[in-house]
Amino acid sequence: MSLLRTRGLTRRFDGLTAVEDVDFDLPEGQVRALIGPNGAGKTTFVSMLCGRIWPTCGTVEFAGRDVSALPAHKRIALGMAYTFQITSVFPRLTVAENVGLAARRVRLEGEGARLAQALKRVGLGAHHKALAGDLSYGHQRLLEIAMGLAQEPRLLILDEPTQGLTDAEIDAFKALVRALKAATTILLIEHNMSVVMEVADRVTVLDFGKVLAEGPPAAIRADRAVQAAYLGAPA
Amino acid sequence: MNEGLGKSAALHVGLIVVLAAIQFVLPEYHQGNLARIMVLAGYAAGYNILFGYTGLLSLGHALFFAAGMYGMGLSIRLLDAAPAPALLAGLAAGAVVSLVIGVLALRTAGVAFMIVTLMFAQAGYLTILLMGAYTRGDEGFVISQAQRVMWGIDLSDPVNRYYAALILFAACLLVTLRLLRTRFGRALIAIRENEERARMLGYDVFRLKLGAVVISGTMSAASGAAYGLLFGYAGAGFASVQYSIFPLLWVLLGGAGTALGPFVGTLFMFYLIDLSSGLTTAYMLVAGVVLVLVTLFAPQGLAGELRRRAWRWLP
Ligand SMILES: Nc1ncnc2c1ncn2[C@@H]1O[C@H](COP(=O)(O)OP(=O)(O)O)[C@@H](O)[C@H]1O
Numbered sequence: 141m142s143l144l145r146t147r148g149l150t151r152r153f154d155g156l157t158a159v160e161d162v163d164f165d166l167p168e169g170q171v172r173a174l175i176g177p178n179g180a181g182k183t184t185f186v187s188m189l190c191g192r193i194w195p196t197c198g199t200v201e202f203a204g205r206d207v208s209a210l211p212a213h214k215r216i217a218l219g220m221a222y223t224f225q226i227t228s229v230f231p232r233l234t235v236a237e238n239v240g241l242a243a244r245r246v247r248l249e250g251e252g253a254r255l256a257q258a259l260k261r262v263g264l265g266a267h268h269k270a271l272a273g274d275l276s277y278g279h280q281r282l283l284e285i286a287m288g289l290a291q292e293p294r295l296l297i298l299d300e301p302t303q304g305l306t307d308a309e310i311d312a313f314k315a316l317v318r319a320l321k322a323a324t325t326i327l328l329i330e331h332n333m334s335v336v337m338e339v340a341d342r343v344t345v346l347d348f349g350k351v352l353a354e355g356p357p358a359a360i361r362a363d364r365a366v367q368a369a370y371l372g373a374p375a
Numbered sequence: 376m377n378e379g380l381g382k383s384a385a386l387h388v389g390l391i392v393v394l395a396a397i398q399f400v401l402p403e404y405h406q407g408n409l410a411r412i413m414v415l416a417g418y419a420a421g422y423n424i425l426f427g428y429t430g431l432l433s434l435g436h437a438l439f440f441a442a443g444m445y446g447m448g449l450s451i452r453l454l455d456a457a458p459a460p461a462l463l464a465g466l467a468a469g470a471v472v473s474l475v476i477g478v479l480a481l482r483t484a485g486v487a488f489m490i491v492t493l494m495f496a497q498a499g500y501l502t503i504l505l506m507g508a509y510t511r512g513d514e515g516f517v518i519s520q521a522q523r524v525m526w527g528i529d530l531s532d533p534v535n536r537y538y539a540a541l542i543l544f545a546a547c548l549l550v551t552l553r554l555l556r557t558r559f560g561r562a563l564i565a566i567r568e569n570e571e572r573a574r575m576l577g578y579d580v581f582r583l584k585l586g587a588v589v590i591s592g593t594m595s596a597a598s599g600a601a602y603g604l605l606f607g608y609a610g611a612g613f614a615s616v617q618y619s620i621f622p623l624l625w626v627l628l629g630g631a632g633t634a635l636g637p638f639v640g641t642l643f644m645f646y647l648i649d650l651s652s653g654l655t656t657a658y659m660l661v662a663g664v665v666l667v668l669v670t671l672f673a674p675q676g677l678a679g680e681l682r683r684r685a686w687r688w689l690p
C-alpha cells in the first residue's frame with residue numbers, strides 16, 4: 141500500500157506554475173529519489189507534502205489518510221520529517237540541543253543515549269557540545285539530517301542532503317540510507333547521480349513542475365527525455 | 376548541564392537569601408525602593424518570558440500590568456473584597472485579557488505585532504479613562520490601610536511589604552527557571568531562534584506562542600496587582616505607553632533571555648534615575664547617556680554580557 145499519495149497536486153506562484161498536476165505514489169519501505177533540473181519544482185513539491193506551504197489545488201494522503209487540510213505540525217505528528225535544502229538549524233543552540241528539539245524531548249540528559257545515536261549515525265558524535273552555528277557548512281548539513289533521524293519518522297524527506305558534503309561524508313550518507321531502509325520510507329531529492337544510482341529503489345523525474353519519467357535508476361539513466369531535460373539537448 | 380543547574384540554583388537562591396537578609400540593614404528609604412524594584416522586576420520577568428525567551432516584542436504589556444492592578448483594585452473598591460481574593464481577581468483578569476489579546480495579536484508578526492499590541496494597550500488605557508465613574512480615571516484611587524490587611528498581616532507596614540514583594544519576585548523567578556526546564560520552555564526558545572524550523576519539527580507554533588503570551592501576561596498582572604495592593608494606589612498612568620516601554624528597557628538593559636536580567640535591569644535603571652535626579656535636573660540626559668553606553672558595551676544586557684564573558688551556564 142502507498143504510504144504517500146498525491147493527486148493533482150499543483151502550486152502556482154503568481155503567473156508561474158511551479159508544480160503542475162502531480163500524481164505521485166510512494167510505497168512503504170521504498171527509497172525514492174526525486175530528480176530534475178534546478179527550478180523543476182522539487183522543493184515546492186515536497187514542501188506541499190509536509191505542510192510547509194499550501195497547494196493551489198490537489199490532495200495529499202499519508203498512511204491512508206487525507207492530510208491536505210492539516211497544518212505542518214499535525215502531519216509531522218503523523219510521522220513525516222522534513223529536512224531543509226537551505227540549512228535551517230538553531231545556530232545559537234548546541235548540537236545536542238538541536239537534536240533534542242527535533243526529538244521533542246526535554247530531558248536531554250536522560251535521552252542522551254538516543255541523541256548520541258542520531259549524532260553518531262551522521263558522524264557528528266564528537267561535536268555534541270558545539271554551537272550549531274559554529275559548525276562547518278558540511279557539518280550543518282549532517283546536523284540537519286540528524287534532526288530528521290531523531291524524529292524517528294515513517295517518511296523522511298531529504299532535500300539535497302549531500303550538497304556540500306565531502307566524498308567521504310557522501311559515502312557515509314549512502315551507508316546511512318541503506319541502514320535506515322528497513323525502518324523508514326525515504327523521499328530523497330538529489331543531484332548527485334552516484335547517490336541516486338546506489339541508494340534509490342525508484343526514481344521520479346520532475347521537469348517544469350510535471351512528472352517527466354518514473355522508473356528504476358538504470359532505466360531512468362538510459363531515458364533520452366531525461367537526458368535531454370538535464371543536458372538541454374533535443375531528445 | 377547538571378553542573379550548570381547546580382550553579383544556577385546556587386546563584387538564584389543566593390540572590391533571594393541576600394535580598395531577604397539585606398532588609399535588616401537597609402535604611403528605610405532604600406528598603407522602600409527595593410520593595411518597589413522587586414515588584415517591578417516581577418513585571419519585567421513576565422515581559423522577559425515573551426520578549427527574551429520567545430522572541431516576541433510587545434509594546435502593550437502595560438495592559439496586562441493594569442489588568443492585574445485594576446482587577447485587584449476594583450474588586451476591593453467596588454466589591455469590598457478581601458486582599459487575597461482581590462489578588463486572585465487581578466490574576467484572573469490578566470489571564471483572560473492576555474488570552475484574548477494573544478489570540479488576536481498573534482495573527483500578526485514582527486512590526487505588526489508591536490503595533491497591534493500597542494493599539495490594544497492604548498484602547499485599554501482609554502477605557503480606564505472613560506470608565507472614570509468606577510476607576511476615577513487619571514487621578515486613580517487609593518486603597519486604604521484597612522483594606523490592605525491580608526490574613527492579619529498589614530501590607531502597608533514597610534517590613535511586611537518588603538517581604539511580600541520578595542515573595543512575588545521569588546515566585547516569578549522560580550516560574551521562569553522552572554519553565555526553562557520544561558519541554559514547553561525549550562520549544563519557546565526554539566521559536567525565538569528559528570520559528571520556521573520549529574514549525575517544521577512539528578511544534579504547534581501558534582499554540583506555544585499563545586501559551587507564552589498568557590504566562591507572560593499573567594505574571595505581569597500578578598505584579599500589577601501586587602503593586603496596587605502593596606503601595607495602596609491604582610491609577611491610569613500605569614496603563615500608559617510609558618509602562619509598556621519600561622519593561623522593554625529593563626529587560627534589554629539587564630539581559631533579555633536571562634532569568635536574572637529583569638531584576639538587574641530594573642535595579643540598575645531605578646537607581647540610575649534616582650541618583651542622577653539627585654545630582655541634576657537634567658537627569659534624563661544622564662540616564663540616557665548611561666543607557667547608550669551600556670547598549671554599546673554590553674549589547675546583550677548586563678546579565679547577558681556576564682553570560683557571554685564568564686558564566687556560560689547562566690539560564
Ligand atoms: N516562494 C516562491 N515565490 C515565487 N516563486 C517561487 C517560490 N518558490 C519557488 N518558486 C519558483 O518555483 C519554481 C520551482 O522552484 P523549486 O521548487 O525551488 O525548484 P527546485 O527545488 O526543483 O530547484 C522556480 O521557478 C522558483 O523560482
Ligand SMILES: [Mg+2]
Nearest residue numbers: 182183184225
Ligand atoms: Mg530545491
